[in-house]
Amino acid sequence: MMNLRALYRRYGYAQYKMSKFEEYDLYVRNKSFLASEHIITFTDLSGRLLALKPDVTLSIVKNTKDCDETLYKYFYNENVYRISHTGHEFKERMQVGLECIGDIDLYSMSEVIMLADKSLQTISGSTSLDLSHMGFLSGLLEHLGVTEAQKGPLVRCVSEKNAPEIEKLGAQYGLGGDAVEKLMKLAALYGPFETSVPVLREISCCEKTDEALGELERVYETVRALGASGGICLDFSIVNDMNYYNGIIFQGFVDGIPTGILSGGRYDNLMRQFGKAAGAIGFAVYIDLLERFEEEKRDYDVDVLLLYDDTTDAAALARTVKELSGLYSVRACRGKPDAVKYRQLMQLKDGRLETIGPNA
Amino acid sequence: MGRMLNIALPKGRLGEQVYEIFERVGYGCPSILENNRKLIFENEDTGVCYFWVKPSDVAIYVERGAADLGVAGKDILLEQCPDVFELLDLGVGKCRMCVAAGKGFRDDQDRTLRVATKFPRIAADFYSGKSREIDIIKLNGSIELAPILGLSDVIVDIVETGTTLRENDLEVIECILPISARLICNKASYKFNYEQIGRLCGLVTDFIRKGQ
Numbered sequence: 001m002m003n004l005r006a007l008y009r010r011y012g013y014a015q016y017k018m019s020k021f022e023e024y025d026l027y028v029r030n031k032s033f034l035a036s037e038h039i040i041t042f043t044d045l046s047g048r049l050l051a052l053k054p055d056v057t058l059s060i061v062k063n064t065k066d067c068d069e070t071l072y073k074y075f076y077n078e079n080v081y082r083i084s085h086t087g088h089e090f091k092e093r094m095q096v097g098l099e100c101i102g103d104i105d106l107y108s109m110s111e112v113i114m115l116a117d118k119s120l121q122t123i124s125g126s127t128s129l130d131l132s133h134m135g136f137l138s139g140l141l142e143h144l145g146v147t148e149a150q151k152g153p154l155v156r157c158v159s160e161k162n163a164p165e166i167e168k169l170g171a172q173y174g175l176g177g178d179a180v181e182k183l184m185k186l187a188a189l190y191g192p193f194e195t196s197v198p199v200l201r202e203i204s205c206c207e208k209t210d211e212a213l214g215e216l217e218r219v220y221e222t223v224r225a226l227g228a229s230g231g232i233c234l235d236f237s238i239v240n241d242m243n244y245y246n247g248i249i250f251q252g253f254v255d256g257i258p259t260g261i262l263s264g265g266r267y268d269n270l271m272r273q274f275g276k277a278a279g280a281i282g283f284a285v286y287i288d289l290l291e292r293f294e295e296e297k298r299d300y301d302v303d304v305l306l307l308y309d310d311t312t313d314a315a316a317l318a319r320t321v322k323e324l325s326g327l328y329s330v331r332a333c334r335g336k337p338d339a340v341k342y343r344q345l346m347q348l349k350d351g352r353l354e355t356i357g358p359n360a
Numbered sequence: 361m362g363r364m365l366n367i368a369l370p371k372g373r374l375g376e377q378v379y380e381i382f383e384r385v386g387y388g389c390p391s392i393l394e395n396n397r398k399l400i401f402e403n404e405d406t407g408v409c410y411f412w413v414k415p416s417d418v419a420i421y422v423e424r425g426a427a428d429l430g431v432a433g434k435d436i437l438l439e440q441c442p443d444v445f446e447l448l449d450l451g452v453g454k455c456r457m458c459v460a461a462g463k464g465f466r467d468d469q470d471r472t473l474r475v476a477t478k479f480p481r482i483a484a485d486f487y488s489g490k491s492r493e494i495d496i497i498k499l500n501g502s503i504e505l506a507p508i509l510g511l512s513d514v515i516v517d518i519v520e521t522g523t524t525l526r527e528n529d530l531e532v533i534e535c536i537l538p539i540s541a542r543l544i545c546n547k548a549s550y551k552f553n554y555e556q557i558g559r560l561c562g563l564v565t566d567f568i569r570k571g572q
Contacts, residue, residue, distance in 0.1 A: 126552065128551045128552065160444075160445055160446045161445040161447060161545075161550075162445075162446040162447070163447075164448060164449040165446070165449070190550070190551075190554050191554065233551070235551075237445065237547075253548045253551045253552070255548075255552045257425075257548060258424050258425025258546055258547075258548050258549070259425075259443070259547065259548060260547065260548065
């Protein structure tokens with residue numbers, strides 16, 4: 001986490017601090033932007049309805065000025081309160097994120113994506129940052145003459161990489177063979193940017209998709225020039241809410257963690273919902289997912305378990321602990337606790353340090 | 361060769377049928393056919409590792425990454441909505457999700473319809489799509505009993521041949537959707553093993569096409 005903060009500071013991002021609470025109103029109005037509708041609320045002393053924050057981006061967007069030309073660059077490190085994976089309880093989850101708000105150009109977009117890649121790289125050597133473009137899929141669907149009602153099921157199939165189902169839906173909706181083939185190809189598309197871009201070029205068939213494709217290529221080039229080192233792939237199974245997101249969106253994965261650990265994208269449409277003209281791009285890293293990803297399991301709670309009794313001189317004990325703790329982790333106890341795994345058991349008796357033995 | 365692919369198979373006939381497909385396309389694991397109490401079967405030559413789990417648990421194993429791939433019925437996927445990729449329709453375990461009721465049943469539109477089912481989400485989605493108010497009665501088995509005893513008006517359940525329904529004087533009134541076994545994949549492990557997974561999917565797809 002310290003590494004991430006240092007990384008963002010190095011590129012001139014300032015830390016954004018926010019309070020634990022925010023007015024409930026903010027979240028109600030943008031309910032579908034949030035991962036879940038469940039929010040912890042309470043009434044404050046003056047009768048206002050407050051919420052424990054389930055999200056940081058909304059607050060940053062709300063509090064950012066719109067009228068000037070400045071490009072705001074923030075990062076944050078906050079706890080958010082969301083419903084757990086199983087959906088039965090609320091959990092406090094640590095989130096680190098970064099937002100860039102203002103007149104977004106090719107460079108600032110690329111910088112954010114490069115930082116997303118480097119964030120993943122600080123976690124592990126084997127990572128994948130997958131790019132998608134909202135404009136590509138929506139442009140393609142529009143060009144193929146798909147109706148609004150048909151869009152939902154088709155988009156869901158793309159997000160599930162469910163090519164066989166697209167074929168079935170295509171037949172049901174009476175889409176042309178060419179259209180179905182394009183959608184199936186798009187759903188199945190996955191791989192390193194360079195090798196998958198030609199496939200995307202084949203799928204692209206109108207001005208909007210060409211534009212999206214061009215943007216992806218220019219951004220990729222700039223991200224590489226900025227020195228991104230991890231694997232960057234294309235994957236159109238990443239689909240976000242079109243009311244908030246537009247343009248490039250992305251997701252990051254770390255080998256060994258079963259779900260995406262980083263998620264972000266361009267969210268100009270969210271800015272519009274707040275009546276702001278500026279553009280914005282950002283991402284969040286779900287730090288709590290790293291809990292199960294520690295490099296190695298520790299077999300011991302402590303190196304040395306140091307026993308003493310009522311007769312032990314406190315000064316002598318202090319000296320011994322100071323000495324030992326220079327080299328090992330030490331836990332001083334009066335009686336032997338049951339559930340502590342130690343490497344070595346020692347005892348301070350009559351001013352002498354005795355080794356009793358390793359954990360039985 | 362990359363690392364081992366963990367594949368969760370549903371215990372029972374469906375799992376055996378699907379294993380046969382995998383075996384025919386070259387992902388066999390001979391030790392699986394030995395009759396013993398082992399739970400995990402590895403074949404280092406082909407790089408796959410199979411294990412048997414309760415059918416309704418397959419999606420959980422895959423979503424949480426304990427299995428890279430898994431085989432689950434579309435009914436379970438629709439009911440649990442796991443966050444996974446659905447890569448293939450394996451074309452086995454075919455049946456239909458249906459609404460059934462006692463012979464001569466008349467749907468009284470002014471009353472809330474009582475629906476007994478093992479699949480509350482599928483039933484709720486189906487009837488909300490028809491703007492019909494229902495009362496869901498979640499059962500875990502012997503669904504056919506519910507309308508006979510007057511516990512519910514109709515049932516939403518899987519129908520394979522219809523024999524059980526006929527024997528209990530029930531009949532299908534509506535078909536909700538066809539069901540078959542699907543190959544699902546953990547989203548993160550797809551990213552790091554897409555070449556291996558793609559190869560397996562390609563072989564299975566070819567096999568299924570040829571079989572038809």
